[in-house]
Amino acid sequence: GAGVSQSPRYKVAKRGQDVALRCDPISGHVSLFWYQQALGQGPEFLTYFQNEAQLDKSGLPSDRFFAERPEGSVSTLKIQRTQQEDSAVYLCASSSSGQPRVEQFFGPGTRLTVL
Amino acid sequence: AQSVTQLGSHVSVSEGALVLLRCNYSSSVPPYLFWYVQYPNQGLQLLLKYTSAATLVKGINGFEAEFKKSETSFHLTKPSAHMSDAAEYFCAVSGGDDKIIFGKGTRLHILP
Numbered sequence: 001g002a003g004v005s006q007s008p009r010y011k012v013a014k015r016g017q018d019v020a021l022r023c024d025p026i027s028g029h030v031s032l033f034w035y036q037q038a039l040g041q042g043p044e045f046l047t048y049f050q051n052e053a054q055l056d057k058s059g060l061p062s063d064r065f066f067a068e069r070p071e072g073s074v075s076t077l078k079i080q081r082t083q084q085e086d087s088a089v090y091l092c093a094s095s096s097s098g099q100p101r102v103e104q105f106f107g108p109g110t111r112l113t114v115l
Numbered sequence: 116a117q118s119v120t121q122l123g124s125h126v127s128v129s130e131g132a133l134v135l136l137r138c139n140y141s142s143s144v145p146p147y148l149f150w151y152v153q154y155p156n157q158g159l160q161l162l163l164k165y166t167s168a169a170t171l172v173k174g175i176n177g178f179e180a181e182f183k184k185s186e187t188s189f190h191l192t193k194p195s196a197h198m199s200d201a202a203e204y205f206c207a208v209s210g211g212d213d214k215i216i217f218g219k220g221t222r223l224h225i226l227p
Contacts, residue, residue, distance in 0.1 A: 042218050055213065093159075106160070108156065
């Protein structure tokens with residue numbers, strides 16, 4: 001596609017439910033990033049893939065958060081047993097390289113609301 | 116470690132006036148610096164970036180920023196504001212690894 005796409009755009013979950021958020025990066029981009037953006041805050045780094053390898057997951061807030069990119073393209077961020085503090089916009093970005101001087105292209109985000 | 120401070124969560128300027136959004140950074144290594152813009156319900160778009168080349172960086176939509184090491188600043192400017200510039204702006208820093216650290220953002224309001 002022309003850009004990074006994310007689905008669903010909006011997700012409402014009851015506390016305790018599991019959710020899965022999908023990211024389709026720009027075709028051919030080897031690097032993929034997940035960020036969490038709480039209301040009124042800037043995006044915060046969660047995790048980073050280069051192809052199918054998860055090279056950095058230091059930003060994942062708890063072991064309830066899990067990300068995968070099994071074929072080096074589409075990625076899924078899974079949150080188990082959702083809590084109210086998980087409510088945020090989850091942003092995905094991709095780039096042709098993992099180097100920060102190479103531009104990251106962002107998707108529109110998935111807004112997760114946990115009731 | 117890296118961090119970013121954006122001064123002013125909201126800035127209002129009149130249409131046609133100078134836009135100045137302030138950003139100060141902290142980095143233990145030579146930094147890469149970025150400004151991103153976010154329109155409502157859209158993803159972030161890169162405006163410009165500093166990667167140790169020229170200290171005055173020109174970006175899209177008439178924006179520019181100057182890297183001042185002595186002041187640890189990377190302020191964003193535009194000579195003449197347009198209504199379409201109303202958005203949220205994020206300053207960000209990277210130390211050269213995969214992480215980009217974002218500031219809390221500044222919402223720019225343009226007054227007619």
